[in-house]
Amino acid sequence: MFEALMDSAYVKSLPFLFEGLQLTLLITVIGLILGFILGAIMGLARLSKNRLTYGISTVFVEVVRGTPILAQVMFIYFGLSEDLIGVNISGLTAAIIAITINAGAYIAEIVRGAVHSIDRGQFEAGRSLGLTERQTMRYIVWPQAFKRMIPPLGNQFIISLKDTSLFSVIAVGELLYMGRQYFNATAEVFETLVMVCLIYLMITIPTSLILRRIERKLDV
Template sequence: MIEYLMDSAYYKSIPYLYEGMKLTLYITIVGLFLGFILGAFAGLGRLSKYSIIRAISTVYVEVTRGTPILAQVLFIYYGLTVVNIGELTSAIIAITINAGAYIAEIVRGAVHSIDRGQHEAGRSVGLTEKQTMRYIIWPQAFKRMIPPLGNQFIISLKDTSLFSVIAVAEVLYMGKQYYNATFEIFETLIMVCVFYLIITIPTSIILRRVERKLDV
């Protein structure tokens, strides 16, 4: 049994998929880090008292959430030919823009969920509006953001599989390269799913524990 597995595509595809998974995680982590920054600004922008900022933030969120990430990455890679963006950069930009829109809603919802009395309490002790947000509202809101941000990590991780269309060497693309050479499609795709599950299942377990610990 062990000899069969060692000689099968299940085992032989692992080095290829491992290289792809490293790039998948890199794109996801960098894209989500930048997406959180973008999403934080957009989310707070949707709560701004200035109508122009609210309008810009709303248009960004609605347009991005209303279009598929596959179309977005194709537009970035093929549509912006003047800029000549590479495959990896296009993938990171697509994850950043797409995740940022969803994170904006996470941020907006978390901040909006904080009781209005917290704002008034900050102002009553002499804090400015920005200081109240920084020291009172944001820490409480961020605590509530953690579970949905973890879910967004899982979603963005799986979304990277779409980037195989522009030849980004993520885990699915590497799997396709392997089974195109060996014709062992079933076994390779099984291992591709296993690699995704190795990341997503532990992440889901950790998120549930964090959610219980934070009681959110």
């Protein structure tokens, strides 16, 4: 029975799929790290009293959130041609840029909402202690706001992880693309797609459970 299981089409596809999973996780993690940096900047800019700063950040958020990530990655990969920027963009680079920009726009709203949710009294308390506005944000407001960001940031990880499946259109060898390559070669479509879905679930379900536990622990 064990030998039959190991010889099944489900198990045979795993080495091929795990190769794609590595790239999926790489794109997701790097894209989200860069996306958080971009999102933090844009989120704080959305709270700025400077009209130009606020305007630029708002346009960025609305444009990115108002267009599908599939269109964004195709624009980056096909639209930003060598004639326009002087370099060829690889599929992997385009995928990371797309996740960074897309996640950054949503994280900007997470940051803006979290900071905005902190009671104004915290800002006033910092100023009464002689702290500058920047110091108040850094030492008093930001730590409290970041605590509230953790659950939605975790949800963004899940969303971005699933969004990487769209990058098969530019031949990035992520999980779904490798699954398609495998079942095109073996004609084992059902078995391969079942394993692709199970691998996604093996990541998203534990992540969701961990997020719920963190949310309860932090009481946010």
